[in-house]
Amino acid sequence: MEFSQSRIVWDGKWRVRVDTFRLADGRLYERGAIEHPGAVVLVPVMMAEDGVRAVLMLRQYRPALGASILELPAGTRESDEPWLTCAQRELREETGFRAAEMSPLGEVWAAPGLSNERMAIYLATSLTADPLPMDVDEQIAVESWPLDELVAMAVDGRLEDAKSVVGILRAARHLAAAE
Amino acid sequence: MEFSQSRIVWDGKWRVRVDTFRLADGRLYERGAIEHPGAVVLVPVMMAEDGVRAVLMLRQYRPALGASILELPAGTRESDEPWLTCAQRELREETGFRAAEMSPLGEVWAAPGLSNERMAIYLATSLTADPLPMDVDEQIAVESWPLDELVAMAVDGRLEDAKSVVGILRAARHLAAAE
Numbered sequence: 001m002e003f004s005q006s007r008i009v010w011d012g013k014w015r016v017r018v019d020t021f022r023l024a025d026g027r028l029y030e031r032g033a034i035e036h037p038g039a040v041v042l043v044p045v046m047m048a049e050d051g052v053r054a055v056l057m058l059r060q061y062r063p064a065l066g067a068s069i070l071e072l073p074a075g076t077r078e079s080d081e082p083w084l085t086c087a088q089r090e091l092r093e094e095t096g097f098r099a100a101e102m103s104p105l106g107e108v109w110a111a112p113g114l115s116n117e118r119m120a121i122y123l124a125t126s127l128t129a130d131p132l133p134m135d136v137d138e139q140i141a142v143e144s145w146p147l148d149e150l151v152a153m154a155v156d157g158r159l160e161d162a163k164s165v166v167g168i169l170r171a172a173r174h175l176a177a178a179e
Numbered sequence: 180m181e182f183s184q185s186r187i188v189w190d191g192k193w194r195v196r197v198d199t200f201r202l203a204d205g206r207l208y209e210r211g212a213i214e215h216p217g218a219v220v221l222v223p224v225m226m227a228e229d230g231v232r233a234v235l236m237l238r239q240y241r242p243a244l245g246a247s248i249l250e251l252p253a254g255t256r257e258s259d260e261p262w263l264t265c266a267q268r269e270l271r272e273e274t275g276f277r278a279a280e281m282s283p284l285g286e287v288w289a290a291p292g293l294s295n296e297r298m299a300i301y302l303a304t305s306l307t308a309d310p311l312p313m314d315v316d317e318q319i320a321v322e323s324w325p326l327d328e329l330v331a332m333a334v335d336g337r338l339e340d341a342k343s344v345v346g347i348l349r350a351a352r353h354l355a356a357a358e
Contacts, residue, residue, distance in 0.1 A: 069291060071291070
């Protein structure tokens with residue numbers, strides 16, 4: 001398979017590159033790849049009055065799905081924005097809170113078969129109100145969920161967003177190890 | 180925000196749709212969305228001679244990353260292909276095994292901020308050799324890993340592929356519950 005040419009077919013919040021190859025039999029083969037600046041995923045945890053750990057989740061309309069889903073706060077990094085700056089900005093925009101502590105929970109590739117989007121996950125704790133305005137195209141409601149229930153949902157399939165399953169299960173293990 | 184027009188900027192193994200909106204101040208705003216036929220993720224588990232559960236993982240070169248990563252076998256669904264047919268086909272193509280049992284472990288959205296890709300995860304057991312040829316553009320090596328070690332890697336961040344973290348942690352819980 002011999003490389004032939006590369007072109008950008010769309011350039012916006014992320015870019016779409018299409019590479020063309022010539023196969024051994026002479027036919028052309030096209031492969032698409034998303035060039036993405038990366039994203040942050042937040043697991044904002046607070047202690048409720050009854051001593052239960054609660055996570056701030058979003059009920060968010062996703063135009064690509066044509067539906068609203070339950071997911072952790074997350075957002076795309078601006079081109080050269082430092083990861084922790086992005087994490088704090090997205091947390092404030094989407095939940096209205098700032099975190100005094102941000103603990104890294106590792107990074108994951110979102111969809112490596114088609115995109116170089118890398119997601120950096122943070123446990124966000126010691127939260128205080130400090131909102132920023134939302135992005136122009138976001139429709140979001142914040143919901144508070146017990147961490148234990150989210151862990152059960154991540155495992156049994158009720159939580160359907162991949163990054164949220166990863167974030168919730170890593171956060172639960174991190175918090176349990178710290179006790 | 181008023182919808183203006185929609186166009187397809189690339190159509191291949193998946194499609195890229197760009198929707199244009201007119202903002203209240205008159206400016207145009209473009210939003211991209213990947214239209215994806217869906218994918219399967221396999222967790223192929225066999226019992227090793229020492230009684231340890233082993234998972235068949237792939238060390239796969241990913242052109243979108245320019246690097247090889249460790250991940251579960253997975254693959255894109257052909258347009259109207261039934262999910263279980265796709266699961267068995269991808270398992271045979273990528274690992275050379277067929278599964279007599281496929282247990283569903285739920286579904287997840289891979290990257291709902293930009294794509295409607297839905298991933299159906301299956302625990303694949305009772306494996307027997309029955310290979311199919313690989314896709315023209317795949318570079319894959321199969322590796323056998325202890326399930327317990329993969330669980331630790333999924334939680335501590337060494338496993339960096341989101342769908343694989345979800346698949347491994349759900350499979351481990353499913354197998355533990357069945358004992």
